[in-house]
Amino acid sequence: MSVTLIVGGQWGDEGKAKIIDILARDADYVVRFQGGANAGHTVVVGKECFKFHLVPSGILYPDITCVLGGGMVIDPLALAEEIEFIKSRGIDVRDRIFVSEQAHVVLPHHILMDRSQEAKKGSGKIGSTGRGITPAYMDKVGREGMRMGEFLRSSEEFRSIVRKKVTEKNRLLRLFGFPAISPSKTEKDFLAARRKLKPLIADTRIMLWDAIEKNKRIFCEGAQGALLDVDHGTYPFVTSSSAIAGGAAVGAGLPPSSIRRIIGVLKAYCTRVGNGPFPTEDKGKNGDRLRDLGQEYGTTTGRPRRCGWFDAVAARTTTKLNGVTEIALTKLDILVGFDKIKICTAYRIGKKRIEYFPTDSRILAKCRPEYEVIDGWKTPTLVGGSLRLSKQAEHYVQLLEKLIGCKITMVSLGPERHAVVQR
Incomplete structure (x- = not known):
């Protein structure tokens, strides 16, 4: 299998x-x-x-x-x-x-460094969730990390490893002006977690x-x-x-x-959390409407997501990059009621038209979307309560298939398990 x-x-x-x-x-x-x-x-x-x-x-x-x-x-x-x-x-x-x-371990100093470094960046923030992810991966690549396998050692060995990691990193924290982490508290917390996770x-x-x-x-x-x-x-x-x-x-x-x-899973429109280029972002009433209807707030951070129209250039790129064999389209129900719906089919930088997704964020930030505009639909996405797309919704899905170059086999029409159309 x-x-x-x-x-x-x-x-x-x-x-x-x-x-x-x-x-x-x-x-x-x-x-x-x-x-x-x-x-x-x-x-x-x-x-x-x-x-x-x-x-x-x-x-x-x-x-x-x-x-x-x-x-x-x-x-x-x-x-x-x-x-x-x-x-x-x-x-x-x-x-x-x-x-x-x-798997590598996220230690308390990773979380502290993540949040402190992000706060110091001001307007240049990346948009970190503050969960210590980047510093943990930095230690992994730098070959200074702690792995979950250490939890299988004896209590004394485990305690020694945790204390050593905290002590070493406290020197670095002080050097950069961060408060030190308590070795004894970290030992206590991690030993309690070890009892639950070791098996x-x-x-x-x-x-x-x-x-x-x-x-x-x-x-x-x-x-x-x-x-x-x-x-x-x-x-x-x-x-x-x-x-x-x-x-x-x-x-x-x-x-x-x-x-x-x-x-490959694609939303019927685009969203992004945090900073970074977002060619189809709509900062007006349509973006606000997508956010409100789609309840676009981060599960981890609760931050409001930036919202905009579907970007077929980006979708085409990621479909090829991932070798996607089929697509699942989600949240199509959120588009019900819009008079007009836009789909980005290409970018423009000045007079130049491009149909690929740039690798350089500085170039992407200069890209302006070229849209194909279609009529929206007022009727419910489902027809007669059955799991079948309305004519207008089906047209939208078929257009996305053509622009992306891949079959959409599933369309989600709500958060519930049953709200899915198989195509």
Whole structure:
């Protein structure tokens, strides 16, 4: 059985969790492969709303095993708290959550440095969530990080490792004028988290390799989106990890050849959190309306998202970059009631017309969108209560397919599980 990968094709917040939740009912494993608690995945089941930051959203299905892969950076205190929250909602997590011993640990100084550095940037802020993600990845690349496998050591060894890390980083914190972290408090907090997390830590690569050999169904759940990828996104206004399909094999420890189905998730309009170029951003009433109707506020930070029209140039680029085999389009219901709907088909810089997404953010910031304008639709997106798109909505979907060059197989029309049209 091959691996299915779900990735975001915009700046994150595309509604990946909804698509994963729908598809995961057929899965045996759901795997996170990058990022950390900076992700925010929301799933609505009946009248209940679940928000996940570290644990894969597949945990809502009782027969699914959830894996936090080695490409992640994990705040053990946040993970322990999230697991307790999940248990409090009546979900059995025993033998269902496993954490890669290769994943790196987010320590208190990472969070402090992240928030302090972001605050000092003033108007030049990247838009960090303040969860310590960037400093943790910096330590990983600098070969100074702590990995989750350290939680498997004896209590004394673990205590010594934590104290050493905190003491070393306190020297750096003082050098840059930051307050020191308490070694004793960190030891106490991490030992408490260790008691809860130690049974979950394993070499998850072997687990997944064995699952592939046994023809188990594996779904990989991407966080953020391709336009936030550290290499291919709008650098430097990006996340610190690889958020594209190519990062899944590395972050999960899967053979690249095992990934056969790649579903790109796109919102029917565009949003972005934080700073950085955003060619189709609408700073007027239409942008405000999209934000209000779509409840576009960050799951992790609560920050209002910048909103604008669908960018087919960006979508075309990320579809090719990820090798997307099919697209899931979300939040089409939000466009109901607009008199006119715009779709960006190309960019212009002065008199020059370009149909590709620039790699240089300074160039992208100068790009002005060239729009195709179509009539909106007043009628509900569903026809007669059935799971069928109205004529106008179907026209919009077909136009996006043509502009992107990829089949849209799923259209989401609301947060509920049942509000999906299969095409």
